Amino acid sequence: xxxxxxxxxxxxxxxxxxxxxxxxxxxxxxxxxxxxxxxxxxxxxxxxxxxxxxxxxxxxxxxxxxxxxxxxxxxxxxxxxxxxxxxxxxxxxxxxxxxxxxxxxxxxxxxxxxxxxxxxxxxxxxxxxxxxxxxxxxxxxxxxxxxxxxxxxxxxxxxxxxxxxxxxxxxxxxxxxxxxxxxxxxxxxxxxxxxxxxxxxxxxxxxxxxxxxxxxxxxxxxxxxxxxxxxxxxxxxxxxxxxxxxxxxxxxxxxxxxxxxxxxxxxxxxxxxxxxxxxxxxxxxxxxxxxxxxxxxxxxxxxxxxxxxxxxxxxxxxxxxxxxxxxxxxxxxxxxxxxxxxxxxxxxxxxxxxxxxxxxxxxxxxxxxxxxxxxxx
Amino acid sequence: xxxxxxxxxxxxxxxxxxxxxxxxxxxxxxxxxxxxxxxxxxxxxxxxxxxxxxxxxxxxxxxxxxxxxxxxxxxxxxxxxxxxxxxxxxxxxxxxxxxxxxxxxxxxxxxxxxxxxxxxxxxxxxxxxxxxxxxxxxxxxxxxxxxxxxxxxxxxxxxxxxxxxxxxxxxxxxxxxxxxxxxxxxxxxxxxxxxxxxxxxxxxxxxxxxxxxxxxxxxxxxxxxxxxxxxxxxxxxxxxxxxxxxxxxxxxxxxxxxxxxxxxxxxxxxxxxxxxxxxxxxxxxxxxxxxxxxxxxxxxxxxxxxxxxxxxxxxxxxxxxxxxxxxxxxxxxxxxxxxxxxxxxxxxxxxxxxxxxxxxxxxxxxxxxxxxxxxxx
Numbered sequence: 159x160x161x162x163x164x165x166x167x168x169x170x171x172x173x174x175x176x177x178x179x180x181x182x183x184x185x186x187x188x189x190x191x192x193x194x195x196x197x198x199x200x201x202x203x204x205x206x207x208x209x210x211x212x213x214x215x216x217x218x219x220x221x222x223x224x225x226x227x228x229x230x231x232x233x234x235x236x237x238x239x240x241x242x243x244x245x246x247x248x249x250x251x252x253x254x255x256x257x258x259x260x261x262x263x264x265x266x267x268x269x270x271x272x273x274x275x276x277x278x279x280x281x282x283x284x285x286x287x288x289x290x291x292x293x294x295x296x297x298x299x300x301x302x303x304x305x306x307x308x309x310x311x312x313x314x315x316x317x318x319x320x321x322x323x324x325x326x327x328x329x330x331x332x333x334x335x336x337x338x339x340x341x342x343x344x345x346x347x348x349x350x351x352x353x354x355x356x357x358x359x360x361x362x363x364x365x366x367x368x369x370x371x372x373x374x375x376x377x378x379x380x381x382x383x384x385x386x387x388x389x390x391x392x393x394x395x396x397x398x399x400x401x402x403x404x405x406x407x408x409x410x411x412x413x414x415x416x417x418x419x420x421x422x423x424x425x426x427x428x429x430x431x432x433x434x435x436x437x438x439x440x441x442x443x444x445x446x447x448x449x450x451x452x453x454x455x456x457x458x459x460x461x462x463x464x465x466x467x468x469x470x471x472x473x474x475x476x477x478x479x480x481x482x483x484x485x486x487x488x489x490x491x492x493x494x495x496x497x498x499x500x501x502x503x504x505x506x507x508x509x510x511x512x513x514x515x516x517x518x519x520x521x522x523x524x525x526x527x528x529x530x531x532x533x534x535x
Numbered sequence: 536x537x538x539x540x541x542x543x544x545x546x547x548x549x550x551x552x553x554x555x556x557x558x559x560x561x562x563x564x565x566x567x568x569x570x571x572x573x574x575x576x577x578x579x580x581x582x583x584x585x586x587x588x589x590x591x592x593x594x595x596x597x598x599x600x601x602x603x604x605x606x607x608x609x610x611x612x613x614x615x616x617x618x619x620x621x622x623x624x625x626x627x628x629x630x631x632x633x634x635x636x637x638x639x640x641x642x643x644x645x646x647x648x649x650x651x652x653x654x655x656x657x658x659x660x661x662x663x664x665x666x667x668x669x670x671x672x673x674x675x676x677x678x679x680x681x682x683x684x685x686x687x688x689x690x691x692x693x694x695x696x697x698x699x700x701x702x703x704x705x706x707x708x709x710x711x712x713x714x715x716x717x718x719x720x721x722x723x724x725x726x727x728x729x730x731x732x733x734x735x736x737x738x739x740x741x742x743x744x745x746x747x748x749x750x751x752x753x754x755x756x757x758x759x760x761x762x763x764x765x766x767x768x769x770x771x772x773x774x775x776x777x778x779x780x781x782x783x784x785x786x787x788x789x790x791x792x793x794x795x796x797x798x799x800x801x802x803x804x805x806x807x808x809x810x811x812x813x814x815x816x817x818x819x820x821x822x823x824x825x826x827x828x829x830x831x832x833x834x835x836x837x838x839x840x841x842x843x844x845x846x847x848x849x850x851x852x853x854x855x856x857x858x859x860x861x862x863x864x865x866x867x868x869x870x871x872x873x874x875x876x877x878x879x880x881x882x883x884x885x886x887x888x889x890x891x892x893x894x895x896x897x898x899x900x901x902x903x904x905x906x907x908x909x910x911x912x
Contacts, residue, residue: 374847398775464771502690
C-alpha cells in the first residue's frame with residue numbers, strides 16, 4: 159500500500175489540470191491541514207505544482223489556488239537497443255519535447271553506451287534551452303532482463319559487459335533526480351498502455367524484431383516477475399518445432415518466428431535479407447516468399463500467444479517491434495491462430511492490434527516509468 | 536486507488552493485533568482527527584474493532600486504546616465442486632471455526648445447490664452457537680469462469696443451468712453482508728497465498744483434478760483477467776499432442792494430463808479407475824502403470840507451466856487438487872520439464888511445491904476474499 163499521507167495523494171488530485179484551493183485538497187484527501195500544507199510545500203519546491211490565481215473570496219483574503227504544472231520539469235528518457243540509441247526529453251505528462259536516434263552497438267559496453275546517452279541528453283537540453291536542473295528524473299530501457307529494484311542488468315544474453323552494471327550510479331553522477339531502469343519491452347508496454355490504453359486493465363505488448371519478447375500489464379500495472387524476467391515469450395516452445403535456439407534449447411519461438419529466423423529462412427531461399435528492416439522491405443515490395451514467411455511466423459507467434467490468452471485473459475494484445483511494420487500479413491497470421499486455439503470466452507472481446515506509438519513506445523514508456531515512480535514515492 | 540480516507544486505512548493498521556490510541560492512529564495515517572474518529576465509530580459499530588483498555592496517562596483522563604477483534608464476526612465460505620460442496624465458518628483472520636463437506640452434484644443446478652449451501656451454513660451457525668447477525672459476509676467458489684464484479688457464472692462449460700445465474704441475490708436474501716463469488720481455482724490460489732505465502736508477489740496455483748486450471752497471483756493480487764477467465768491453462772496446447780478435448784479443440788493439456796485423461800488411459804490398460812481418487816489410490820498402492828501415467832502427466836503439465844514461467848516469472852508454483860495427493864511422482868514430472876524448458880534466470884529461485892492448505896485451500900480463500908473486500912471498500 160502506498161502511504162496515504164505522501165505527496166502523491168495531493169499531486170494525483172491535481173493531475174486532471176483543475177486548480178484547487180488548500181481547503182478543497184484537505185476535503186478531497188481527508189488528510190489533516192498540516193499534512194496537506196507540508197505536501198504542497200514539497201510539490202511547490204519541486205516545481206510539480208504552481209500557484210494558479212485565487213478562488214472567489216467569501217469575505218477576507220481570497221484563498222490561493224494551486225495547479226499541476228506539466229512543463230515545469232522534464233523527464234530524460236532512453237531506449238538502448240541492440241544497434242540503436244534513442245534519447246528523448248519529455249514533459250511531466252510524457253509528451254516528447256525533443257528526441258534523437260543514433261546508431262549505437264550495445265556490444266560497446268555500458269561505459270561507452272551510457273557516455274553516449276549522457277552526451278545526447280546534454281545536447282537535447284542545450285538545443286531546447288534547458289539546464290540539467292530542470293530534470294525530474296531519468297528512465298532507461300535496456301534490451302535484456304533488468305532487476306528493476308536496483309536497475310542492474312540481470313544475466314542479459316546479448317549485452318556483453320553489462321551484467322550487474324550499476325546503471326543508476328553512472329547516470330546519477332551526471333543528472334539529478336531518480337534513475338529508473340527496465341527491460342525495453344516492459345517500457346514499450348508501459349508507453350503503449352499509458353498513452354493509448356490507459357483504461358485497460360490487462361494488456362500484452364509483444365515486440366517482434368531480431369528477438370521476440372512481451373511486456374505484461376496486469377491490473378493496470380507492469381508485471382515484472384520475481385527476477386524481472388517476465389514476458390520472455392521468445393523462449394516458449396513453439397509446438398511442432400525443434401530448431402536449435404541461441405539459448406541452448408530447441409524449438410523456442412524466437413528460433414522459429416523472429417526477424418532473424420525469417421531472414422535465415424529467406425537466405426536459404428536465395429534472398430539476401432540481413433536485418434529485420436530488409437525483411438520488412440521485401441514484404442513491402444510484394445515478395446511472395448517473404449510475405450508467406452512473415453505470415454507463417456505470425457501463426458507460430460499466435461500459437462504461443464493463445465497460451466498467454468488462456469493464462470492471462472487480456473483484453474488487448476499489441477504487436478510492436480520492427481517486424482510489425484511489415485503490415486497486415488504478420489497480424490493476420492497471429493490473429494488466425496490466437497482465435498483458433500483459444501476458448502471463445504477469452505477472445506469474444508479481445509483486441510489484437512498493431513502498436514500505435516511505434517518507435518516512440520519505448521521513450522514514452524521510460525518517461526511514464528519516472529512519472530509513476532514520482533507519484534508512488 | 537483505494538480511498539485513503541476510508542475505514543480500511545485505520546483497520547489495516549490494527550490488523551497486526553497491536554492496540555492503539557486515537558492519537559496514534561491519527562499520527563500513523565496522517566488523517567484528520569475528525570476522519571479517524573468517524574472511521575473508528577464505523578469499525579466499532581461493525582464489531583471489527585473493540586476498545587482495549589487504556590494507555591498510560593500523561594496526566595488527566597488516560598486515552599482509550601482500540602484493537603482488531605478477529606472473533607467478533609464470522610465469514611461464511613463455500614467451495615462448490617463438480618461433485619462436492621464444502622461449507623465453512625471462518626473468523627476474521629480466515630481461520631476455519633467449523634466446516635462440513637457433503638456429496639453434491641453441480642448438475643442439480645443453482646437453486647438446489649445454493650439451497651443446500653444455505654442449509655449447511657445455518658446448521659454450522661447453530662452448532663457453533665452463532666446467529667446469522669454475526670456474519671460479516673459470504674465468499675463462494677464455483678467450478679467455472681465467474682464475472683467477479685457481478686458474481687455471475689460466465690459461460691461455464693460443466694455447470695448446466697448456472698450461466699449468468701444471480702448467485703449474489705440468492706445468498707443476500709438469506710445472509711447479511713457482502714457476497715463475493717469467484718472461480719474455485721482463483722480462491723484456492725488466494726487461500727494458499729494468504730495463509731502460506733503472504734509475502735510472495737508472484738505465485739501460480741495449479742489445480743490438477745478432473746480438470747486442470749490455475750490461479751494467478753500477480754503483484755500480491757489475484758489476476759482475474761478481462762472476463763474472469765484467466766488461469767485457464769487446461770486448454771493450452773500440450774506440444775506434440777492431438778487428443779480431442781471436450782472444448783472441441785485438439786491436444787489441450789486437460790485432454791492429456793488431467794485425472795480424467797489418466798483414468799481413461801489406465802482403463803485401456805485393463806485397470807478400472809472411475810475418479811481421480813481411484814487414480815491416487817492406484818499410485819499409493821504401488822501400481823506401476825498408474826505411477827508411470829501420473830509422472831508422464833506431470834511432464835506434460837510441466838511443459839505448459841514452463842511457458843507460464845517464461846511469461847510470468849513467478850517465484851512460487853503450488854500444485855494442488857485431488858491428483859496432487861498422488862504424491863511425489865506428479866511433482867517430479869512437473870519439475871523435470873519446467874526446469875528443462877525454462878531459462879535459468881527464471882528458475883534459479885523458483886519453488887515448485889505441493890499445496891500445504893490441501894482441501895481447505897478453497898474455503899480459506901473464500902474467507903480471504905471477503906476480508907480483502909471489507910478492507911478495500
